Structures are given as C-alpha cells and as structure tokens.
Amino acid sequence: MTDRLSIALAQINPTAGGLAANADRIRAARAEAAARGADLVVCPAGAVSGVPLLDFAALPAFLDAVEAMVRSLAADTADGGPALLVGAPWRDGAKRHNAALLLDSGKVSAVRFQAVTDADEIGAPEEDHFDTGPMPGPVNVRGIRIGLLVGGDLTTGDVAETLAESGAELLVGMLAGPFAPGRADERMQAAVARVVECGLPLVAVNVVGGQEGRVFDGGSFALATGGRLVAHAPLFAEHLLLTRWEHGADGTWDGCEAETIPPAEGMEALYAAVVLGLRDAVMKNGAPGVVVGLTGGLDSALVAAMAVDALGPARVLAVRAPLPAGEAGALADSLDDTAEIVELLGCRLDNVVLAPVLKAADSLLAPALAGRESAAAADRLHGRLRAATLAALADRMGALLLSTADRTDRLLGLAPEETGCGYAPLADVPKVAVLELARWRNASQLAGSRGPAGRVVPERVLARRLKAETPAGLPPVETLDDLLAGLLDGGLSLADLAGRGHAADRVATVWRLVLQAEAGRRQDPPGPRISRRRPQNLRRFPIGGSFIDLT
Numbered sequence: 001m002t003d004r005l006s007i008a009l010a011q012i013n014p015t016a017g018g019l020a021a022n023a024d025r026i027r028a029a030r031a032e033a034a035a036r037g038a039d040l041v042v043c044p045a046g047a048v049s050g051v052p053l054l055d056f057a058a059l060p061a062f063l064d065a066v067e068a069m070v071r072s073l074a075a076d077t078a079d080g081g082p083a084l085l086v087g088a089p090w091r092d093g094a095k096r097h098n099a100a101l102l103l104d105s106g107k108v109s110a111v112r113f114q115a116v117t118d119a120d121e122i123g124a125p126e127e128d129h130f131d132t133g134p135m136p137g138p139v140n141v142r143g144i145r146i147g148l149l150v151g152g153d154l155t156t157g158d159v160a161e162t163l164a165e166s167g168a169e170l171l172v173g174m175l176a177g178p179f180a181p182g183r184a185d186e187r188m189q190a191a192v193a194r195v196v197e198c199g200l201p202l203v204a205v206n207v208v209g210g211q212e213g214r215v216f217d218g219g220s221f222a223l224a225t226g227g228r229l230v231a232h233a234p235l236f237a238e239h240l241l242l243t244r245w246e247h248g249a250d251g252t253w254d255g256c257e258a259e260t261i262p263p264a265e266g267m268e269a270l271y272a273a274v275v276l277g278l279r280d281a282v283m284k285n286g287a288p289g290v291v292v293g294l295t296g297g298l299d300s301a302l303v304a305a306m307a308v309d310a311l312g313p314a315r316v317l318a319v320r321a322p323l324p325a326g327e328a329g330a331l332a333d334s335l336d337d338t339a340e341i342v343e344l345l346g347c348r349l350d351n352v353v354l355a356p357v358l359k360a361a362d363s364l365l366a367p368a369l370a371g372r373e374s375a376a377a378a379d380r381l382h383g384r385l386r387a388a389t390l391a392a393l394a395d396r397m398g399a400l401l402l403s404t405a406d407r408t409d410r411l412l413g414l415a416p417e418e419t420g421c422g423y424a425p426l427a428d429v430p431k432v433a434v435l436e437l438a439r440w441r442n443a444s445q446l447a448g449s450r451g452p453a454g455r456v457v458p459e460r461v462l463a464r465r466l467k468a469e470t471p472a473g474l475p476p477v478e479t480l481d482d483l484l485a486g487l488l489d490g491g492l493s494l495a496d497l498a499g500r501g502h503a504a505d506r507v508a509t510v511w512r513l514v515l516q517a518e519a520g521r522r523q524d525p526p527g528p529r530i531s532r533r534r535p536q537n538l539r540r541f542p543i544g545g546s547f548i549d550l551t
Contacts, residue, residue, distance in 0.1 A: 003247040005144060007172075008033035008041045008082070009220040009231075011239045013209030015284050016050035017062070019069045023048065026073060026086060029240055034081040036242050040141055044207040045087035045098060045114075045124055045151050045176040048073070052127040052176075052212050057089050057096055066090075070101055070108065078106030083141055087150065087174050095131040098124060100148045100174050102139050110139040115159050118152025122187045123175040125214060135159060138168040147200070149173040154190050154204065157197050164198040170245070170253050171195075173204030179217035179273045180532040184235065184263055187219070192227040201225050201253050203243055208236060210280030213526045215273045219263055224255040231258035236272040237448065267440035270433065270530060271306070274425050275446060277528030279310035281423045282400055289315030290423075291394040291401045293386070294341060294349075295322070296334030298457065298465040300404040301341050302438050303425050305456040307402060309441075312450035313346040317399065319390055321352035323382050340458045345451065352389060358382050391420025403427070403525050406434050410524055411484055412510070413517025414471065427527025430481040435465055473509050483510055489531070 010029035014022040026043055033041045045051065049066050056062045066088050077084055083104035090099035090111060097113035113133025118124050136159065138145040147163030147170070154160075154173045163171065171194060177187055187206070195202050201224050208218030215236075222231040222243040233241040244256040264272050282290060289311060292304045307316045320338045342349040361381065394401035403424035405415030408431040410424075426434060439462065442455045474480055483502050486492040487510065492500075497507055 002039075002143060005040070005170075005245045005247075005253070006036075006038045007203055007222075007243050007245065008036065008038035009203060009205040009222070009233065009241040009243065010041055010043045010047075011205055011208050011218045011220045011233050011237075011241065012043060012047060013238050013280070014044075014047055014050040014207065015209075016053055016211050017056055018050055018284075019048065019065055022050060023069050023073055026084070027076065030076070030082060030084060032240050033242070036240075038082045038242060040085065041082045042085045042172055042174065042203065042205050043087060044205050045100070045174045046089075046207060047086050048088035050211060051207060051216070052125045052214060053089065054127055054212065057128045057130065063089060063091055063096070070103070074101075074103040074108050075106055077103050083109075085148070085172065085174065087176070089128070089130065092133070095133075097133050098128070098130040098151050099133075100150045102141065104141070112136040112139065112148045112150065114150035114153055116152045116156050118155055120155060120186065121178055121180075122152070122183065122190055123149075123154045123173070123177050124151030125176065125178055127212075135162045137166040138163055145169050147171045149194070149202075149204075151176060154187070154194065157194065160194040160198050160200075164200055168198075168200060171198070171200050171202040173202060175204055175206040176216060177206050179215045179235075179269075179530060181270065181530070183532070184217060184219045184269075188221065188229075191221070191223055195223050195225065195227045199225060199252075201245070201255055203231075205241075208238055208276075210277035210528060211284065213277075213529050215277045215528045215530065217269075217273065222255055222258065225252055228255075229260065230255035232260045232263070234261040234447075235263045235269065236276045267436055268444065268446070270429075271437050271440060272446055273530050274429065274437075274528050275306050275310045275449075277530075278306055278402075278423065278425045281526075282311060282315075285400065285422075287398060287400040287422075289317065289397070289399045291317045291319060291390060291397065291399050293390045293401075293404065294318045294320050294338045295404070296337035296341075296461065297404075298438055298461050299406055299409075299426060299434060301337075301457045301461050302434055302441070303402050303404045304341060304345055304347065305438075305441055305451060306425050308345045308347055308456075309446060309449045309451035313348075313452075316345070316347040317397070318342050318345075318347050318349045319352055319393060320349060321354050321386055321389060323379075323386060324355060324358065337458055337461050341456075341461070344454075344456050344458070350393075352393070354382075354386055354389065357385055357389065361385060387420050394420075394422070403527070406431050408477065408481055408484065410521060411488070411517065412474075412513045413520050415520075415524075421525040424525045424527035427524070428530050430485070431477045432481045435462070438462060475506060480510070483507065484514075487511065488514070 102110040138147045147168030203222040205220040207216040220233040233239040400422040403421035406426040409415040438457045
C-alpha cells in the first residue's frame with residue numbers, strides 16, 4: 001500500500017442534462033489534476049448529469065444516456081492516469097439513486113448510493129426524489145480504503161460511523177449543496193463533527209453554479225484528523241483544489257497544508273450568489289445578453305449593476321422607457337439618474353418613447369371604460385404595456401429580459417411589470433437587503449467581476465430609496481420585511497407578530513395583499529433562491545383563497 005496520496009477536488013459547474021459538456025469539464029479537470037500529480041480526482045454529486053434534475057431523473061432515456069457517458073469516462077481511465085470519482089443518477093433495479101461511481105483502470109470499479117436524505121440541504125437538493133440506498137462500505141482506491149459520503153450522508157453520523165467500522169481510512173464527501181446564508185458554515189460544522197466522531201480525515205467537494213432557481217456555492221475543503229482545516233476552495237467559482245496526504249506510523253492519514261481561500265461572507269456572499277445565478281441563467285440558456293428596463297430607481301440600478309458584473313457591459317442593454325405618470329420634476333430626476341447609472345456601468349442605453357403607445361391604448365379603451373375610469377387601473381395598464389415593449393425588444397435580440405422586482409414587491413403583488421421577463425435576480429431578496437447590497441457594491445467588487453470598480457449606483461438613487469414611502473396602508477420597508485418574514489417564513493402567530501410590534505390590522509392588510517397576489521406570483525419569472533426556504537416550504541395559497549381571518 002502506498003504511503004502518499006494526492007486527491008484533487010474538482011469543483012465544477014455542470015449543466016442539468018448537458019452530459020457531453022459536463023463530461024468535457026470532468027475530462028479537463030482530470031487532465032489538469034494529472035499534470036499536478038494527483039492520484040484521485042473527486043467530482044461533486046451529480047457532476048455527470050448536473051443538478052437539480054427534477055423529472056429528468058425519471059426519464060429512462062436520460063438515465064440510459066447518463067450510464068453511457070459514465071462508461072465513456074471510465075474508458076478514459078485506462079490510460080494509467082488518476083482514478084475518477086463522479087456523481088450521477090444510477091439505477092438499481094426499479095430504484096433510482098444519487099450515486100458515487102469509482103472509475104479506474106478503464107471500468108466502473110465501484111458504485112455507492114446516498115443512504116440518508118438531506119433534511120437540511122447541506123449536501124444535496126431534494127427536488128430529484130432519489131431512493132435511499134443501504135449503508136455503504138468503503139471502496140478500494142489503489143490499495144486505500146475510502147469511505148464515500150454522498151449528498152445528505154454528511155449530515156448524520158450513522159453513515160460515517162458505518163464506514164469507519166468497515167475499515168475506511170479516509171472519508172470523501174461528494175456534495176451538491178445549495179447556497180443560503182450560513183449554510184457553508186453548517187456544511188463545515190457537519191464535516192468537522194464526522195471527523196471528530198470517526199477519527200478519520202475528510203475531503204469534500206461541492207458543486208458550483210446556478211440552475212433551476214438554485215445557486216450551488218462550491219467551497220470544497222479538506223479536514224485532517226481532529227478537524228484541522230488544511231485546504232479550502234473559493235465560493236462561487238470553479239476550482240481544482242489539490243490536497244496531499246501522508247500515511248503516518250500510527251496508521252492514520254494526515255493532510256499537508258494546502259491552498260486555503262477564505263470564504264465570502266455576509267453581503268459579499270449574497271451578492272456573489274445572485275450574480276452567479278444570473279450569469280448561469282444567461283449562459284446555460286445560450287442567450288447573447290440581457291435587457292434591463294431602467295427606471296432611475298434602486299432595484300433597476302442594482303439589477304443592471306449585477307448584470308454588468310456577471311456578463312460585462314457589452315452584453316447588457318439598458319432601456320429607458322419612462323411612463324408619463326408623476327410630477328415633471330420627479331421624471332426629470334429619474335431620467336438624469338438613469339443616464340448616470342449607464343455612464344457608471346459603461347453599458348449601452350436605448351431610449352423608447354412610450355407616449356404614442358399609451359395614448360393609443362387609452363383611446364382604444366375609452367369608449368368601453370366611459371364612466372368607469374380608474375387611475376390605478378390605468379397605471380397598471382401602462383406598466384404592462386411598458387413590460388410588453390421591453391419583452392418584445394428582448395425577444396427580437398434573443399436576449400433575456402430581467403425583472404427588477406424584489407421579493408417584497410413580488411409577495412405583495414406590487415410588480416405588474418414582471419410580465420414577459422425571463423429572469424428575476426432579486427426574486428428572493430427583500431427590499432431592505434436590496435439597499436444593503438447596493439451599498440456593498442458601491443464600496444466593494446467581486447473577484448472576477450466584469451463590471452467597473454467603484455460606485456455603480458448614484459448616491460441620489462440611494463437617498464431616494466431611504467426617503468421612499470411604501471404604498472398607503474403599509475408600514476416602512478424594514479417593518480414590512482420583518483412582518484413578511486415572520487408571517488410567511490417563520491410561521492408566526494398573531495400573538496408572536498404582535499410581540500414583534502406588528503398590529504393586528506396591519507397584519508390583516510399585508511395578509512390580504514399576499515393572498516390577492518397569488519395568481520400573479522404563479523406567473524412570476526424564476527430567480528435565484530438565496531434564502532433558507534426549501535422547495536416544499538415555498539408558500540403557495542389557493543388562487544382566489546378567501547381565508548383572511550388570522551385570528
């Protein structure tokens with residue numbers, strides 16, 4: 001048995017269903033790892049197939065194609081280079097599993113299945129509904145017994161304990177853990193717990209990238225015995241992390257200090273997650289760029305900045321199509337702010353004059369609406385016509401139209417311009433966090449950003465948001481976001497909400513708006529989920545539901 005082992009953690013960004021492209025990524029990672037002297041290359045859960053798969057995982061034709069691609073990758077290992085551990089859906093009779101497959105010497109040498117469902121989504125999303133497998137034993141990688149933890153297996157001590165009792169010398173986690181604030185720390189804490197419990201070192205590789213409203217954050221790492229961190233890959237970026245291990249006289253493996261990149265935290269992590277989700281929504285859909293309707297407001301300014309950071313200014317078209325509503329002075333300020341936003345970002349600006357379209361629509365409907373005119377209805381119509389105009393422009397270019405609505409507005413039905421949008425970067429970002437993200441971006445910049453350094457949101461836009469009033473009958477945005485979080489995410493009762501300072505009549509008003517907005521929310525464009533809400537816990541209410549009495 002060898003006394004030295006080099007393990008490369010291939011933190012890659014696969015595409016759901018993109019088998020050929022995913023295999024190319026795996027092959028490129030293996031080639032780089034071989035050049036750096038690796039003995040084993042570990043890829044994340046779902047590396048061959050992409051994640052999440054949803055109903056792809058139930059298609060026999062897709063599973064056949066996955067198996068064929070895995071065997072093609074296995075054939076590559078006949079060259080004498082590093083062994084491969086890859087993740088993919090795999091059939092075992094009538095069951096479908098989230099599997100880890102060891103490819104070596106030109107064949108599939110071993111298969112292990114995820115044994116435990118991930119209750120906290122630390123290791124894998126649950127949308128794919130895989131069957132759990134039996135408690136696994138270790139696999140033999142060139143004379144070394146390695147225990148595999150697939151997806152949710154990291155979250156419990158049962159699987160790791162079984163592997164240790166079966167003779168495993170080192171643990172390998174193959175994860176597809178989505179981002180949420182604090183979840184990277186929880187993933188690390190779970191791994192440390194497994195190391196301390198079993199007395200075995202552990203390496204873990206996580207998927208990175210945006211897919212199906214999820215953002216997978218990477219952050220692969222290696223822990224020596226006792227829980228000592230010896231290597232850490234960056235969050236939100238593809239990376240090949242090489243770790244080196246030596247077999248000591250006491251019979252244990254110890255890791256040598258290697259590359260350790262501190263993880264992003266706080267607003268930086270939140271901003272990076274949204275930008276990665278936006279970038280992959282464009283890249284994985286093959287769109288040449290995006291269209292953003294600028295209003296001079298904070299939401300649209302932040303979305304434009306994120307788009308430029310994700311794609312570069314050449315692939316972002318800002319469109320100024322102002323509505324004639326409001327005071328003339330306010331409209332002039334908005335136009336000036338829009339021009340400054342575009343100047344700061346360096347992207348292209350197109351101007352669209354909507355007045356003739358709006359006038360024609362008003363004239364067309366005037367006879368039918370005689371005596372029943374409503375200013376609010378007219379404003380909604382104008383907003384939808386603006387949205388349709390932007391959508392038509394994006395369609396003509398083949399670009400993705402970005403919604404500028406945040407989570408607060410979507411929950412309350414205050415985003416009529418969602419119509420026709422292809423992606424909503426701020427879909428899960430509360431209004432208060434929008435302001436915090438804009439402030440962070442004005443003072444900082446992501447590594448690898450394609451946008452300009454320095455300020456990207458004019459100070460006047462920030463100041464206007466601070467002074468902005470919510471619609472009549474609604475509290476200030478800080479209070480409103482707290483109420484929505486408690487009501488929809490925390491499941492708090494009226495008494496609990498009252499304890500947080502929310503009066504019963506205010507709760508009733510917000511609850512009524514949430515119910516009334518349900519039909520519209522079902523038509524909302526997708527966006528990156530960056531909260532801790534799991535798919536089955538996303539709130540859905542009956543359309544037309546009339547249960548409004550929360551007492």
